[in-house]
Amino acid sequence: MVNCCGLVTDRKEPVPLKSIDAQLEVKDHVATLVSTLNYENKEDKPLEAVFVFPLPGDAAVCHFSAQIGETHIVAEVKEKQQAQEEYDDALSSGQQAFLLEESDESPDIFSLKVGSLPPGESASIRLEYVTELAVQADDGLRFCLPAVLNHRYHPQGSEGPSVQVTSVPASLVPYSLSFSAQVSSPRPISKIESSCSLEPLQYLNADQTQATVKLVAGHKFDRDVELLIYYKDAHQPSAVVEAGQASAKPGSLMGDPVVMVSLYPEFPQSVMSSLAACGEFVFLVDRSGSMSCPMNNSTPQETRISSAKDTLLLLLKSLPMGCYFNIYSFGSSFEHIFPTSVEYSEKTMKEALEKVEKMGSNLGGTEILRPLKHIYSQACIPKHPRQVFVFTDGEVGNTKEVTDLVKKNAGSHRCFSFGIGEGASSALINGMAKEGGGHAQFITGADRMQPKEMQSLRFALQPAVEDISVSWGLPKGVSATVLSPPIKAIFQGQRSLIYAQLTGQVGSPASHFEAGGSVTVKYSLAGHPSQNQLHFKLKPAEDSGLTVHRLAARTVIRSLESEERTRRGQQDEEVKIKVVELSIQSGVSSCFTAFIAVNKDSGKAVQGPLVRRNVPTVKRCPVGATLQKPLIVSSIYECSGLLKLTSCTHLSSSFHFTCDGDLDSERSYPKSVQPHKDPLLQLVSLQKASGSWMLDEDLTAVLGKTKEEVEKAKPELVGCSLK
Structure with a gap:
């Protein structure tokens, strides 16, 4: 019979993970997350706890450590097979050990093993990663702390998963989450939104460039935590120069300064307007x-x-x-x-x-x-x-x-x-x-x-941008080696990131600080040559840690991993060696390495066979009712969003419908109109391929207006488009 003390799953198995504390630090569009996972063994047997969980696929995991009582152990990055062998050897000898590794199948799945946790013992695991924040359509920067790890389907004949995911329904997630975020930016922070309930945003200074926010207390980690951060003038190009690690060898990626350039290309309007x-x-x-x-x-x-x-x-x-x-x-x-x-x-x-x-x-x-x-x-x-x-x-x-x-x-x-x-x-x-x-x-x-x-x-x-090239303007004696893969696509107003290693006498003499450098991206748009340029200071940013270096290392590691898969069977071992070397040097995880920590100072060995306990993630819920709640819409549709993006652009600035009240009230709808469906989707479904609508009972029912009211609101400029 299973001892059901403490936290339990739906199978009545004890769960040693009690809580997760996540602290997010956002600087402009780069985020650092520090998660502390608190374990406690309330059973009468020593445990091995296994937690398979998702992380952002483009994150650079750069720190893993454990705190057991007064003992603090920092994990090392080692070749994956070696790390696994050290973990197994530690457990067989009764030592406490901790292993964190990336899945072989997908870089957004990690497995954390807490081995030989004695009865009554507690342990806190600290996991840190850095990631870039993607810019959304409404200019918000999106951060997602994933909780949901859906099962992955393996096609017939392919290799099965190396890790097994244990999951429970959302209501039975047996551990809690506390989450807080501190945001800073050169530009004012307009607002912060979330998919979960937040406490009020608190600004830390008068110009509103620093702020904190956190989830309301008692949040269950039963769904992804999505945070959307909005800055004023978000589309501003920028560059950050970060000093190298003092202990690293000069000439290496970690030893030299690294610059991260963020560009927002703007295409010439004369070219864009002429494109069919x-x-x-x-x-x-x-x-x-x-x-x-x-x-x-x-x-x-x-x-x-x-x-x-x-x-x-x-x-x-x-x-x-x-x-x-x-x-x-x-x-x-x-x-x-x-x-x-x-x-x-x-x-x-x-x-x-x-x-x-x-x-x-x-x-x-x-x-x-x-x-x-x-x-x-x-x-x-x-x-x-x-x-x-x-x-x-x-x-x-x-x-x-x-x-x-x-x-x-x-x-x-x-x-x-x-x-x-x-x-x-x-x-x-x-x-x-x-x-x-x-x-x-x-x-x-x-x-x-x-x-x-x-x-x-x-x-x-938008037309495909061709002949993309990057050039640098730097002081004499300073050169740049681009670490990012070649830019494959450029879109109007969408961010392009470039990482480069700076070699030479960066920042010396002092005149270099003043002279600074520049980066120019040249490209051809529909046969027209264009370019965007950014000037930046060479003086390293203060208190930036090694965030930029780790993101750059992650970029190089992912490129090398992709190259290794392409060349598999043809000198792939050489590429694998490069990945392992850079991963160990930078402290950033890869598919060929793992974090390993062994507590060699725990005194006496843990006695008895280990009991394995799988820590569950959220399981998707069964499908519920399909009927949606009525929607109250005050401004149902503005053509700037969903009208044809070509021939009807003249309509976008002058024409919108407005209707007030509950669109799903007890009015009579034509059969073609579904009253439970989103009114915006209803309106779009009635649109013709040409971008026009037929002025009939279906349209007026969706708008909540009479035919006469719609006729009256119709602008003369586009009278031909609404029949």
Whole structure:
């Protein structure tokens, strides 16, 4: 019989993890998270606690330590096999040991093992990582502390997972989370929002460039914690120079200064206004069984497949006339609506939407490789650049294989990925967009869905930037070695990051401080040469630690790992050695290394066989009711968001409908109008391929207006567009 003292899972197994304390520090658009995991063994047997959990796929894990009573142990980064052997040897000899390692299948899954925790003993594990914050469509910077680790599907014939995920329903998560954030920026902080309840924002200075915020007390770690940070004038280019580590060898990445450059390219308006929208838009929709699950634990009535279909509706309605498109869907097998891409028209759009409406999450597993290979095998349409949009909850076990395939075919398309629902794999969603020269979005609820979709479509309608080059203007004796992989894509107003190692007499003589340096990104846009330049000071920033160095090291490590997979079987051992050396030198984790800590000063050995206890993560909830609550809308629609992005742009600044009150009150709706559905989606569903609406009872029902009221509000400038 299991001793059920202390925290227990739904299987009545004790859980030694009591609580997690997470402290976030944000400096401009770089975040450092320090998590403290508090363990206590309340059983009468020694334990090995195993916790498999998600982290952001682009995070650089850079510190791991343990506190047992008065003893503090800092883990070392070692080659993974060596670390595992040291951990096993420590346990067999009765010593306490701690092991943190990245999954072989996906860089956003980590396994933490706390070994030989004696009865009555407590231990605090400190885990630290740094990451860049992605800029959202509404200019907010997004940080996500993931709690949900969805099970990953492994296609038939592929290798199984090296780690097993233990999960429980959200209501039974047996440990709590305390979370606080401190934010600082050169620019004022406008606001901070979250998917979870926050205490009021507190500013720390008069100019509002520093602030703190934290979750309300008693928060259960039963869902992802999403934080959105808004700065005034967020699109300002910047550069940070960070001094090297004093103990590191000069000439090495950690020993030399490193600069992180953040650019927001602005394309010449004269060029942008002359470009005709065209392209082949290929939509790939996940219809695996997991897409029937709720978007998040807060709104169980909203499913992932319904959100994916709504997203697809908005995008299809916004395509420019004359482009080409097709829709694929996949699970264990895949389907397509048209044999090949067809020209976008009222007829083809209507046919596609009728089939989209019937889509269900009924195609089995999540096997995305086969449909991707099929899409890449299709001939491209001349003068219509291919844009692939992928909608998935990211529950795949072969993440690296998928991103490698996208990278291999990056020359023939751009990839725009949408992570649908809480727990979507950040490694897959970000990886596909990065390797495919596109853009990634995460949709975890109806809020902010529309601006995200429109941002990706605007990016897709922008022409591909070609002949991208980076040049540096530095004082004599100083040179820059770019550490980032070559820039594959540049979008209007979207941030581009560059890391570079500075060698030579940086910061000396003193005149270099004043002279500073510059970086210039040159490129060709529709045959027109363009460039963006940033000047910066060479003096290292104060109190920046080694954050920039670790992010740069992470960038190099990921590039080398990708190279190793590409060259596997051909001198791959040489690349692996480089990864291990840099990982150990920088203290940043990789797929070939792990953090290992052994308590050699614990006195007597722990006696008796270890009992393994798996620490659970959140399990997705069963699908609940599909009926949504009525929505109260004060301004239902402004055409600047969802009208055609090409021929109808003249409409966007002058035309909007406004309706007050509950749109789902007991009025009589036509059969084509569904009163429980989002009014904005209802309105978009009535839009024609040309961007116009028919002024009929369906439209007036959605607007909550009479036909006469709509006629009266119709601007003369666009009278031809509303029939």
